[in-house]
Amino acid sequence: MTSVEEERPRGLLAGASRRWVRMLPWAVAFVLCVALLPTTIVVLTADYGLNGAVASALAVAQAAPLLLAVVRPLQAWYVVFVADVAGALALLTVDFEERLLWPFPPMELVGYVGLCLALGLRERRRTLVLVWLATAVANVGLGFAAPHGAGAKGLLFTILGGVALLLGGVLRERYEVQRRLVEQETISEAERERRTLLEERARIARELHDVVAHHMSVITVQADTAEYRLAALSPDVREEFTSIAATARESLGEMRRLLGVLRNEEAHGELVPQPGLAQIGQLVEATARTGGPVEFTPCDAEVPEAVGLSAYRIVQEALANVVRHAPGAATHVSLSVARPAGEQGDERGGDRLTVLVVNGPPPEPPAGPLEVGGTGHGLVGMRERVRLVGGTLDVGPLPDGGFRVAAQLPLTEAEEDFT
Numbered sequence: 265m266t267s268v269e270e271e272r273p274r275g276l277l278a279g280a281s282r283r284w285v286r287m288l289p290w291a292v293a294f295v296l297c298v299a300l301l302p303t304t305i306v307v308l309t310a311d312y313g314l315n316g317a318v319a320s321a322l323a324v325a326q327a328a329p330l331l332l333a334v335v336r337p338l339q340a341w342y343v344v345f346v347a348d349v350a351g352a353l354a355l356l357t358v359d360f361e362e363r364l365l366w367p368f369p370p371m372e373l374v375g376y377v378g379l380c381l382a383l384g385l386r387e388r389r390r391t392l393v394l395v396w397l398a399t400a401v402a403n404v405g406l407g408f409a410a411p412h413g414a415g416a417k418g419l420l421f422t423i424l425g426g427v428a429l430l431l432g433g434v435l436r437e438r439y440e441v442q443r444r445l446v447e448q449e450t451i452s453e454a455e456r457e458r459r460t461l462l463e464e465r466a467r468i469a470r471e472l473h474d475v476v477a478h479h480m481s482v483i484t485v486q487a488d489t490a491e492y493r494l495a496a497l498s499p500d501v502r503e504e505f506t507s508i509a510a511t512a513r514e515s516l517g518e519m520r521r522l523l524g525v526l527r528n529e530e531a532h533g534e535l536v537p538q539p540g541l542a543q544i545g546q547l548v549e550a551t552a553r554t555g556g557p558v559e560f561t562p563c564d565a566e567v568p569e570a571v572g573l574s575a576y577r578i579v580q581e582a583l584a585n586v587v588r589h590a591p592g593a594a595t596h597v598s599l600s601v602a603r604p605a606g607e608q609g610d611e612r613g614g615d616r617l618t619v620l621v622v623n624g625p626p627p628e629p630p631a632g633p634l635e636v637g638g639t640g641h642g643l644v645g646m647r648e649r650v651r652l653v654g655g656t657l658d659v660g661p662l663p664d665g666g667f668r669v670a671a672q673l674p675l676t677e678a679e680e681d682f683t
Contacts, residue, residue, distance in 0.1 A: 275335050277385075289334045296330050300371050300374065304322065305320050307371060311361075312355055312369070313358045318354055322351045322354065325343060329344050329347075337379065337382040337383045337386050344376065351367075355367070366411065376424075378428075383395060389433060396425065403419060404422075460644055461644055472538075472570060472573070472652075473519060477519060480515055483509075484516070487505045539572075539576045541572045544597070548579075551595075556591060560597045561596075561598040568653075574671075575617060578669065581642060586623045590623055591626055593666065595623040596621070596623075597620070598620040618670070619670070622668045623666050624664060643659060656672045658670040
């Protein structure tokens with residue numbers, strides 16, 4: 265089914281977004297066919313004196329294929345071109361007035377120009393050149409048999425056809441350029457989002473290095489001092505502690521090399537100790553001095569360092585967004601620890617840190633986004649930090665024009681595989 269649909273020819277302007285534009289070629293083709301069919305019969309019989317049956321056959325062959333030109337303009341051109349040349353030869357068999365146009369009467373010119381425009385919108389440049397050359401050769405060749413002598417008017421078929429082919433070709437190539445530009449912009453946007461995600465993940469990894477390195481250092485110190493702190497250790501146990509310390513030191517070295525890969529020339533400011541819940545109050549105070557009233561509900565619970573760092577960065581980015589997009593808006597920041605409802609009997613479900621940042625609408629619409637120093641990549645960074653600790657994130661606008669950021673961060677180790 266798919267291959268059949270792919271081979272089915274599409275109409276001219278079928279890719280247009282508006283329905284009336286897609287229907288426009290069919291409407292023009294129908295009007296030309298209905299208008300030219302009787303006109304051709306009347307002109308060929310009444311003015312040129314051609315036999316009625318021959319005139320009718322030529323009219324059908326010259327006008328009816330215009331409907332086909334909407335989907336297959338090149339095939340329609342074969343029929344119309346042969347019919348036009350045949351009509352010119354048929355007119356040589358009758359005696360018509362010198363004032364009448366030959367070899368191609370006006371109605372044939374109108375139909376052929378419309379057909380050439382359809383060809384230009386569909387076919388490639390090489391095909392259009394061949395079509396125009398065939399038109400010119402036929403026009404010039406018939407000119408040698410002109411019953412009343414050749415004139416400039418006899419070349420209208422070639423000139424008008426060439427202009428229509430050129431116009432259609434220019435429009436088609438312009439559309440192709442615009443389409444490729446849109447495709448490239450779509451690809452660039454996808455690549456930009458992917459690069460942003462990778463940069464944010466690398467930044468989170470750099471920040472977590474200090475957290476993990478601290479724990480590894482504690483393990484190393486405990487293993488190294490075990491034989492001095494604990495009495496009567498057997499040689500096997502002492503050797504085991506020595507092996508643990510050596511493995512921990514080796515792991516620290518590997519982590520430093522990994523950090524060297526993740527570091528870049530813009531990451532010097534990340535060498536300072538990483539913040540946690542205790543520093544969120546300072547962040548709120550700094551925002552309140554510059555960005556508007558901020559109400560803060562702190563939490564003094566002990567949380568893992570990774571969770572505290574994630575909570576700090578989420579609040580930091582949420583407040584930065586308030587300053588950028590809703591300056592002066594009243595904001596509430598809340599931290600709390602509680603077991604989610606319905607999990608009291610679930611051994612796997614532990615306490616969770618709830619991070620809530622809610623702002624109201626700005627007092628007045630901002631003139632433009634305020635360019636302040638950001639700390640990450642907005643919602644991308646929030647989602648990655650929440651995903652890192654196995655939590656959930658709920659963000660979105662409020663009915664009153666404000667915005668809400670709510671994160672649930674489990675205080676127990678996440679069991680999800682993030683590979």
